[in-house]
Amino acid sequence: MDTDRLPGCYRHPDRDTAIRCTRCERPICPDCMISAAVGFQCPDCVRGGSGTGHRPEADAPRTLAGGRVESDPHLVTKVLIGVNAAVFLAALAVPGLAVQLELLGLYVQFWGGPVQGVATGEYHRLLTSVFLHVEWWHIAGNMLALWFLGGPLEAALGRARFLALYVLSGLGGSAVVYLLTPPNAPTLGASGAVFGLLGATVVLVRRTRQDMRPVVVMLVLMLVLTFVPYGGRLEVSWQAHVGGLVTGLLLGAAMIRPARGGKRPLIQWGACAAVFLLVGALVLVRTAALT
Template sequence: MDTDRLPGCYRHPDRDTGITCTRCERPICPECMISASVGFQCPECVRGGSGTGHRPTANAARTIAGGVVAEDPQLVTKILIGINVAVFFAGLLAPGLVVQLGLLGRYVEYFGGPVQGVSTGEYYRLLTSVFLHVEWWHIISNMIALWVIGGPLEAALGRTRYLAVYLLSGLGASALVYLLSAPNAPTVGASGAIFGLLGATVVLARRLRYEMRPVIIMVVLMLVLTFVPFGGAVRVSWQAHVGGLITGALVGLGMLTPTAAKHRALVQWGTCAVVFLLAAALIMLRTAELT
């Protein structure tokens, strides 16, 4: 096996890659690669062969997962960061918002008043809690992680598929929290969804035959930070992190498994449906236990 360092992307020299454009043979990273009938092409070659540059969607350049290549490949990541930050400031102005949107197992006394949780019908909390943060360090660390992990993944998957990974990972994280946590334990934060993006990134790196050690080291490090207490003052929901990681990896497998183009959408969205149903089954199981 050749142990020499891989060449850097011609547009992003700091990013090693083993993929080259099938037309000009320049090295390209996941953010730059565009699916072609055979292999991948770079943005310049695609633009050079597109004529006017205003092609119908059916003939538009595609990402490795089959999504349409967007002019701003990180738009959804930016929007998600904006939503999280906006909700954080809204929570500072109206602390009761955290009470109404955070994930709680069932009827408990919290913030001085009675709150109904998921087992009494407020299932929207399983997703709204993913956009809530209560501390400055919490929102800052999660948004940095979302930008670093989410941006390249969005470029590789395309907007719709990337958003599906994020939301399903958040739901899977909440489902495992609901299943395994104490029923009166409040939980908030985007880290479960971000762990899901990390799980999908592992699948992407494997799909592109990248060096896996850096990605595995990142996963191990984040899991160590999840399970090893530092000072005891911060409680990390390992259930959310593990649930998100597993969910993201499962959805990523569906999105990135090599499949004939005519069956790709069926496999991808069928995987999303199965993952959603699995999360729903865990939620119903826990609800039946608590009620």
């Protein structure tokens, strides 16, 4: 028996398919699938009927990852851009605020201030640094990428899963920075979270069988900008980029996987918990080495 065979369409069992209805999650072939705002739906769900195997909870539209379809599918993306902009303006207006928010392992203020950094228990820096920018071109580039990557991902994942992806990707990037950079190296920016969105986008495009070339070109270009040295004052944190990208790929694979009964939410949120615990373990390992 071929255990790798794709399931058959619920209306045409002899036709193997990798596409599932985004509402009831039953497999549907190209002749049965009907385009929706996100993904495809089966004829029964479009008609609002209750065909064989149709579950009552499927009456509410669901995203590709199983979240609720919202009236504004880009709300969290907009809020994240607003938070980044607010922190940027606050850092410009309040002297010294950036030093309190940026990621530093162990920082000594040589003018007589106290020792600061994640190693002293200031764990908030792992997250606040993700929302901090001090140059207009830096925040402009990251927010532009957040807008173009975040919109389609939020529509596919739903608000809660998308927010978890963004925050955990940012934390994953921060953890790798904290682990691999000198303890007094300041790091800031949403690049780790943005690279996490890019990693999840790769998974989404592959899962929905869209043209992979545009996203692959974007990924290669962003990695080239990460690792190829060039003149100027800009210093790119490859640690944040790689940490965020790997986190996004892992979470994307867990969240945008084919549906298998009622276990999908457990796998999705279990993966989020596992990533959070891994971030915590990396932080504890680095802190033990610094103190």
